[in-house]
Amino acid sequence: xxxxxxxxxxxxxxxxxxxxxxxxxxxxxxxxxxxxxxxxxxxxxxxxxxxxxxxxxxxxxxxxxxxxxxxxxxxxxxxxxxxxxxxxxxxxxxxxxxxxxxxxxxxxxxxxxxxxxxxxxxxxxxxxxxxxxxxxxxxxxxxxxxxxxxxxxxxxxxxxxxxxxxxxxxxxxxxxxxxxxxxxxxxxxxxxxxxxxxxxxxxxxxxxxxxxxxxxxxxxxxxxxxxxxxxxxxxxxxxxxxxxxxxxxxxxxxxxxxxxxxxxxxxxxxxxxxxxxxxxxxxxxxxxxxxxxxxxxxxxxxxxxxxxxxxxxxxxxxxxxxxxxxxxxxxxxxxxxxxxxxxxxxxxxxxxxxxxxxxxxxxxxxxxxxxxxxxxxxxxxxxxxxxxxxxxxxxxxxxxxxxxxxxx
Amino acid sequence: xxxxxxxxxxxxxxxxxxxxxxxxxxxxxxxxxxxxxxxxxxxxxxxxxxxxxxxxxxxxxxxxxxxxxxxxxxxxxxxxxxxxxxxxxxxxxxxxxxxxxxxxxxxxxxxxxxxxxxxxxxxxxxxxxxxxxxxxxxxxxxxxxxxxxxxxxxxxxxxxxxxxxxxxxxxxxxxxxxxxxxxxxxxxxxxxxxxxxxxxxxxxxxxxxxxxxxxxxxxxxxxxxxxxxxxxxxxxxxxxxxxxxxxxxxxxxxxxxxxxxxxxxxxxxxxxxxxxxxxxxxxxxxxxxxxxxxxxxxxxxxxxxxxxxxxxxxxxxxxxxxxxxxxxxxxxxxxxxxxxxxxxxxxxxxxxxxxxxxxxxxxxxxxxxxxxxxxxxxxxxxxxxxxxxxxxxxxxxxxxxxxxxxxx
Numbered sequence: 001x002x003x004x005x006x007x008x009x010x011x012x013x014x015x016x017x018x019x020x021x022x023x024x025x026x027x028x029x030x031x032x033x034x035x036x037x038x039x040x041x042x043x044x045x046x047x048x049x050x051x052x053x054x055x056x057x058x059x060x061x062x063x064x065x066x067x068x069x070x071x072x073x074x075x076x077x078x079x080x081x082x083x084x085x086x087x088x089x090x091x092x093x094x095x096x097x098x099x100x101x102x103x104x105x106x107x108x109x110x111x112x113x114x115x116x117x118x119x120x121x122x123x124x125x126x127x128x129x130x131x132x133x134x135x136x137x138x139x140x141x142x143x144x145x146x147x148x149x150x151x152x153x154x155x156x157x158x159x160x161x162x163x164x165x166x167x168x169x170x171x172x173x174x175x176x177x178x179x180x181x182x183x184x185x186x187x188x189x190x191x192x193x194x195x196x197x198x199x200x201x202x203x204x205x206x207x208x209x210x211x212x213x214x215x216x217x218x219x220x221x222x223x224x225x226x227x228x229x230x231x232x233x234x235x236x237x238x239x240x241x242x243x244x245x246x247x248x249x250x251x252x253x254x255x256x257x258x259x260x261x262x263x264x265x266x267x268x269x270x271x272x273x274x275x276x277x278x279x280x281x282x283x284x285x286x287x288x289x290x291x292x293x294x295x296x297x298x299x300x301x302x303x304x305x306x307x308x309x310x311x312x313x314x315x316x317x318x319x320x321x322x323x324x325x326x327x328x329x330x331x332x333x334x335x336x337x338x339x340x341x342x343x344x345x346x347x348x349x350x351x352x353x354x355x356x357x358x359x360x361x362x363x364x365x366x367x368x369x370x371x372x373x374x375x376x377x378x379x380x381x382x383x384x385x386x387x388x389x390x391x392x393x394x395x396x397x398x399x400x401x402x403x404x405x406x407x408x
Numbered sequence: 409x410x411x412x413x414x415x416x417x418x419x420x421x422x423x424x425x426x427x428x429x430x431x432x433x434x435x436x437x438x439x440x441x442x443x444x445x446x447x448x449x450x451x452x453x454x455x456x457x458x459x460x461x462x463x464x465x466x467x468x469x470x471x472x473x474x475x476x477x478x479x480x481x482x483x484x485x486x487x488x489x490x491x492x493x494x495x496x497x498x499x500x501x502x503x504x505x506x507x508x509x510x511x512x513x514x515x516x517x518x519x520x521x522x523x524x525x526x527x528x529x530x531x532x533x534x535x536x537x538x539x540x541x542x543x544x545x546x547x548x549x550x551x552x553x554x555x556x557x558x559x560x561x562x563x564x565x566x567x568x569x570x571x572x573x574x575x576x577x578x579x580x581x582x583x584x585x586x587x588x589x590x591x592x593x594x595x596x597x598x599x600x601x602x603x604x605x606x607x608x609x610x611x612x613x614x615x616x617x618x619x620x621x622x623x624x625x626x627x628x629x630x631x632x633x634x635x636x637x638x639x640x641x642x643x644x645x646x647x648x649x650x651x652x653x654x655x656x657x658x659x660x661x662x663x664x665x666x667x668x669x670x671x672x673x674x675x676x677x678x679x680x681x682x683x684x685x686x687x688x689x690x691x692x693x694x695x696x697x698x699x700x701x702x703x704x705x706x707x708x709x710x711x712x713x714x715x716x717x718x719x720x721x722x723x724x725x726x727x728x729x730x731x732x733x734x735x736x737x738x739x740x741x742x743x744x745x746x747x748x749x750x751x752x753x754x755x756x757x758x759x760x761x762x763x764x765x766x767x768x769x770x771x772x773x774x775x776x777x778x779x780x781x782x783x784x785x786x787x788x789x790x791x792x793x794x795x796x797x798x799x800x801x802x803x804x805x806x807x808x809x810x811x812x813x814x815x816x
Contacts, residue, residue: 002637003609003638005611005664008578009518009519009668010517010520011521013519013668013669014671016668017667019500020470020476023468032468035467035468038463040459040460040464043459044455044459044463048452048453048456049452051448052448055448055452056446056448059440059445059782060440060652061438061439061652062428062653064430066428068428092427098675102675105675109420109421110418113418113419127674170416203411203413203416229409230411231410243463244466245469245470245471245681246466246681247677254410254413255427256410259425259426260425267506267510269653270506270679271506271654271678271679273654273679273681373467
């Protein structure tokens with residue numbers, strides 16, 4: 001008779017996974033990227049060289065660099081952040097992490113107690129929201145417009161909290177290619193956010209995971225770069241530019257906070273080989289690689305918009321992407337994307353329902369996120385046609401596909 | 409004026425790290441391994457091949473294998489566990505983790521609530537104890553002898569708890585090259601542990617991280633292999649056989665538990681490149697590599713014992729290692745290894761004080777753990793000579809070094 005693990009689970013073990021059975025044919029979810037652009041030949045040469053030259057150091061946890069991760073990669077990140085984002089950081093202010101998700105977990109662990117409050121964009125990364133839920137942390141959604149988090153709304157929330165004698169632990173923001181809306185916050189608004197944070201004595205956690213993917217090739221300076229008060233914590237990643245499965249992200253923070261975060265990273269270090277290969281490959285190649293990647297993603301974004309225009313027409317709204325790998329779509333009010341998600345998945349099309357990507361899920365049931373980084377352009381076209389079919393069957397919209405009226 | 413992160417830290421952020429300044433010259437701590445044996449040339453060839461052949465899959469989180477990790481490596485682990493440890497597991501019962509520490513974190517998260525009780529060996533891995541402390545979980549230390557956890561002591565603790573109306577969540581054990589004592593539990597005692605676990609209806613968490621390092625080349629079947637009730641959770645690693653900085657470990661559990669553990673692994677997967685290189689390198693090489701590693705470690709163990717005999721003589725006690733990379737040493741009762749740790753570190757020698765590696769720290773202040781995997785034989789000899797000097801200066805023992813009496 002089998003032992004019943006179900007009877008001894010913790011309060012945290014509330015969900016059950018199914019067995020993995022592959023991806024659906026039309027897969028518009030997850031921060032996956034374009035397969036052909038992964039630089040496998042160059043990475044292969046770089047990793048062979050670096051493991052032969054320096055691989056013996058892997059006999060030590062932390063190699064020769066200690067708990068903050070491979071020093072040559074931290075040095076490259078400092079150079080890169082200086083050039084691309086205007087950030088002046090030293091390697092002691094950089095922690096290499098197992099993806100930027102671990103950076104987020106560490107910041108949350110260092111700063112948040114149950115019952116604390118965080119302010120964040122009202123449409124947001126589902127993994128950020130679920131993490132705060134799991135920690136018992138409250139969050140207040142701040143409205144967005146086409147330039148990202150609205151500062152009048154932020155000021156109102158800060159004032160309301162102050163009136164109630166409360167202070168949020170930090171403002172969590174994705175200012176550069178916001179997830180899921182895709183907005184890029186202009187530099188003036190970044191300065192306004194810093195001024196508000198200063199006025200209300202609040203920290204900012206800037207998640208810049210998609211910042212290298214602005215199609216124009218340049219981006220506004222990071223909020224971290226504009227800060228004069230050591231008020232900002234920053235995270236980034238190579239998941240979106242090199243490969244997500246590498247799991248190499250980074251956290252940047254003033255040493256006064258970093259010293260308290262390091263003891264919370266109890267994993268004996270992140271994967272060294274992946275840090276080593278990036279340290280070898282990136283310095284001579286990162287800029288050119290990203291320059292080559294952007295038109296590929298731009299073409300996929302265009303293909304997605306074209307397919308949506310053709311198959312959904314004027315019944316949907318979206319802002320044309322200026323970067324990133326996802327699109328935030330507003331459908332007619334009668335469409336419930338939780339239902340659409342299930343119906344579409346049954347037909348082999350996976351989408352992110354709006355309820356999971358917003359603070360007020362009920363008010364966003366007619367929205368969805370579509371990721372376009374991984375599928376091919378042909379797959380995008382076919383998948384959106386299929387999605388429109390399913391949506392019409394379930395909700396009676398869109399009533400036309402291209403110039404052709406639909407009938408039941 | 410800088411924002412004061414010190415004023416907004418969470419209850420968990422209680423420690424502060426110093427900046428890393430390299431390792432001391434004599435470094436007898438940490439699960440590090442022998443540098444020259446890391447197979448860098450073969451790994452370099454394997455990783456170049458695999459990234460060129462399969463690297464495009466890294467564009468997806470989880471590649472083609474989903475959330476449990478690279479399927480070819482899980483398949484190899486199943487083969488390897490069958491041959492080496494007698495375990496019959498399917499790839500669906502294996503989860504690849506970022507080191508076995510993540511496996512431990514996941515098991516703890518899935519099963520433990522604050523206030524729960526765990527039974528474990530009274531001398532133990534400091535990271536296991538600190539994790540339980542951080543979770544607010546109580547633990548009861550079970551006495552050890554030269555064959556590992558004592559079953560009479562285990563039965564007494566289980567009975568005592570039962571009398572008090574309590575049941576431990578699991579028995580945590582390192583039966584094969586116990587950390588820090590180095591004992592290997594005979595198969596009969598493993599069966600006894602299973603019988604006790606069944607009688608008291610308790611799960612077992614078997615940590616087999618060092619099990620490949622038994623110098624004789626074979627080891628008793630895993631407790632997991634002897635179990636007929638799906639009562640055992642198992643973890644292992646390639647940190648001690650290939651390289652710790654790779655951070656590739658694994659968890660084996662019945663699907664009825666695995667399905668509840670998977671949703672708790674919220675890191676979007678462990679590093680894929682490291683899983684890929686191991687899947688490519690290990691099938692044709694693991695057995696021979698380990699066979700080549702064992703005499704190297706055996707020679708280091710011998711060198712450490714010889715150096716201890718020469719410089720500490722009869723004032724210390726230890727069991728000669730039959731495997732692994734550490735030695736558990738009992739010093740004279742007047743030696744306080746917390747003090748010795750600091751004094752030795754000032755002289756460039758780092759050791760693990762017994763207080764951190766035992767449930768009853770106060771009763772084990774005269775013990776220490778010495779890791780011998782990483783330092784060279786010459787470094788071991790010189791470091792132990794230095795340690796004896798420091799010990800004599802601080803505590804007046806050992807009074808002889810070799811045949812030469814010491815004088816102050």
